[in-house]
Amino acid sequence: MKKIRIGGGAGYSGDRIEPAIEIMKKGDLDYIIFECLAERTIALAQQQKLADPDKGFNELLEYRMEKVLPICTEKKIKVITNMGAANPVSAARLVKDIAIRLGITNLKIAAVLGDDIFSDIDDYNDFNTLEYGNKLSEIKGEIISANVYLGAEGIQQALQNGADIVITGRVTDPSLVIGPLLYEFEWEIDDYDILGKATLAGHLLECGAQVTGGYFADPGYKDVPDLWNVGFPIGEVYENGDIIITKLAGTGGKVTTGTVKEQILYEIHDPSNYMTPDVNADFSQVSVKEIEPDKVLITGATGREKSGYYKTSIGYKDCYIVEGEISYGGSGALEKAILAGEIVEKRIQYTGLSIQELKVDYIGVNSLFKIHIPDLHGYNDVRLRVAGRTTLKEDGIQMGNEVEALYTNGPAGGGGVRINVNEIVSIASILIPAENIKTKINYEEV
Amino acid sequence: MKLREIAHSRTGDKGNISNISLIVYNMDDYELMKDQITALKVKEWFQNIAKGEVIRYELPSLGALNFVLTNALGGGVTRSLSLDRHGKSLSSFLLEMDLKS
Numbered sequence: 001m002k003k004i005r006i007g008g009g010a011g012y013s014g015d016r017i018e019p020a021i022e023i024m025k026k027g028d029l030d031y032i033i034f035e036c037l038a039e040r041t042i043a044l045a046q047q048q049k050l051a052d053p054d055k056g057f058n059e060l061l062e063y064r065m066e067k068v069l070p071i072c073t074e075k076k077i078k079v080i081t082n083m084g085a086a087n088p089v090s091a092a093r094l095v096k097d098i099a100i101r102l103g104i105t106n107l108k109i110a111a112v113l114g115d116d117i118f119s120d121i122d123d124y125n126d127f128n129t130l131e132y133g134n135k136l137s138e139i140k141g142e143i144i145s146a147n148v149y150l151g152a153e154g155i156q157q158a159l160q161n162g163a164d165i166v167i168t169g170r171v172t173d174p175s176l177v178i179g180p181l182l183y184e185f186e187w188e189i190d191d192y193d194i195l196g197k198a199t200l201a202g203h204l205l206e207c208g209a210q211v212t213g214g215y216f217a218d219p220g221y222k223d224v225p226d227l228w229n230v231g232f233p234i235g236e237v238y239e240n241g242d243i244i245i246t247k248l249a250g251t252g253g254k255v256t257t258g259t260v261k262e263q264i265l266y267e268i269h270d271p272s273n274y275m276t277p278d279v280n281a282d283f284s285q286v287s288v289k290e291i292e293p294d295k296v297l298i299t300g301a302t303g304r305e306k307s308g309y310y311k312t313s314i315g316y317k318d319c320y321i322v323e324g325e326i327s328y329g330g331s332g333a334l335e336k337a338i339l340a341g342e343i344v345e346k347r348i349q350y351t352g353l354s355i356q357e358l359k360v361d362y363i364g365v366n367s368l369f370k371i372h373i374p375d376l377h378g379y380n381d382v383r384l385r386v387a388g389r390t391t392l393k394e395d396g397i398q399m400g401n402e403v404e405a406l407y408t409n410g411p412a413g414g415g416g417v418r419i420n421v422n423e424i425v426s427i428a429s430i431l432i433p434a435e436n437i438k439t440k441i442n443y444e445e446v
Numbered sequence: 447m448k449l450r451e452i453a454h455s456r457t458g459d460k461g462n463i464s465n466i467s468l469i470v471y472n473m474d475d476y477e478l479m480k481d482q483i484t485a486l487k488v489k490e491w492f493q494n495i496a497k498g499e500v501i502r503y504e505l506p507s508l509g510a511l512n513f514v515l516t517n518a519l520g521g522g523v524t525r526s527l528s529l530d531r532h533g534k535s536l537s538s539f540l541l542e543m544d545l546k547s
Contacts, residue, residue: 039461131522258454267459268458269460269501300507387527389527425524
C-alpha cells in the first residue's frame, strides 16, 4: 500500500531547527511541515505589516529556510508551512531570494492567499462573536486584523501545480498535512471518512515534539530519555488512512501509546466532533497500538460532512496589561508579600486608578538565597506579582509605579522590582459562510 | 491515593475554554477513574478557576476522559492576567485529586 512520510518540523513559531534538520537528513521524508502560527500571532504580524508592507511573516523564516532549502532540494522533500502569517506573498519572495543566494534552481514556491478578509470586515458587523455572543460591531477596540482559517484545498492545489514549497497564512494546523495527503493519494474532497483520518494525522504532527515525548516528562511517573535532544516526529500515513508515528533512532524522547494519546486529545473538545474547514472529524473510536519501540499505529478516526463555515479570527486592540513584581525573603516572607499586595490594592483605590481587573499572586521557591530545595520549609522566598488590566496606558504605568514605590514605602526587605505595561491585542471569532471565501495562489520560481 | 498514581494528563486551550485529558496508565483502571472522576467533581475541584460549565467526554478505547472547562482561562491566552495564561498547569492540579481504590 502506498505510504507518505511527513515530518513535523516545528510545533510553534520559535521552535528548534536542529531536530527538523535531523529528520530531513535521515528520516526518508516526502514532506516536512512547519506549524508556526498561534491564535494571536497573525494579529501581531498584521501590525508589523502595517508598519512595513514587506514584513508580517514569521521572523525565523529566513533563518529556517537558509538551513532547510539545500536539504529539501537534495532529498526532494517538499515543505509546507504557515510561516507566511500576515504576508505569505512577501514570505515567498524572500524564499526565492534565499534560493537565488544559495544557487538553488528549479524551485517553485507557492503563497496560498485568501485568508485575509480585513478589507471586507465591515460586511460582517452584524455577525455574532463566538466568545461574547454580541455583534462584531459592538467590539470596543480598533480592529486590526481578520483572518479566516482556510482548509487544505489551497495547499493541495499548489502541489498539483508543482509547488515545492507551500507558504500559507492562516490555515487550520491539520490542513498542513491534509493538503499533501489529498494530493498524493488523490482522495476525494468529500470523502469525509478519509479526511477524518487525515485530520488526525495532521493533529498528531502539528505540535512537533509533543507527540515524541516533549511536554510529557514527569520524573518518576513518566520518564523520558534525553529530553534535551528530543527528536521531532515522523508520520507515516497509508492510503487507507492508517497512521504510524515514529521518530529517528538515536534522538531523545519517546513515542508510546501514552505520548500519542495525550496528543490525540490535545486542544480537542468533543472528540466525536472536531470541526475544521475540511471535515467534522470523529476521534472517539480511535485506537493506538505500539507495534515496535517508538512506533505507534493509530487507527479508527472517521469523519462527517463539514459545517460549511469558516472560523475567522479578528484581532482588536483591547486593553493594557500591567504586571508589577517584587520579592520578599526569610521568615515572614509570605506575610510581607500579602501586606505589600494589600498596600497596592489600597493605593489603587486611594488614587482612583481605573483598573478593570486585578490579580495578586504569591510565587516562589528559592530565587533569593540559593537554598537546596529539599531543605526548604515554609515560605522562604515569595515573589509578589500584581497584574491589572487598564483601558489607558497611563493608568497601567501608574499602577506599576505603585508596585515600585514599595521599595521605600512598603514592608521590609522588598527587592527586585520589575514592571511591564503591554498593549494587548485580543481575538474574537465569527463563523462566515464558506462561499464568501476565495483561495488564490501566487507562485515564485527560480 | 492520588489520581496521579493511575493516570496522566495534558491541558489544551482554545480561547477561554480549557480541556484537560485524563489517561489511565493501565486500561484496567479506566472504570475506576470513570466512576469517580465525574464532571461535577471536576467542577468543584476547579471552582476557583472554571467559572462555567464542565463537560466530560468518555473515550474507552483510549482509556481516557476529556474534560472541557468553559470560562476557565481568565478570558483566554490573549487577555488573561494569569501567570500561566494558557492554563497549561491545570493538568497537574487535576492529578492531585484523591481517589478511593
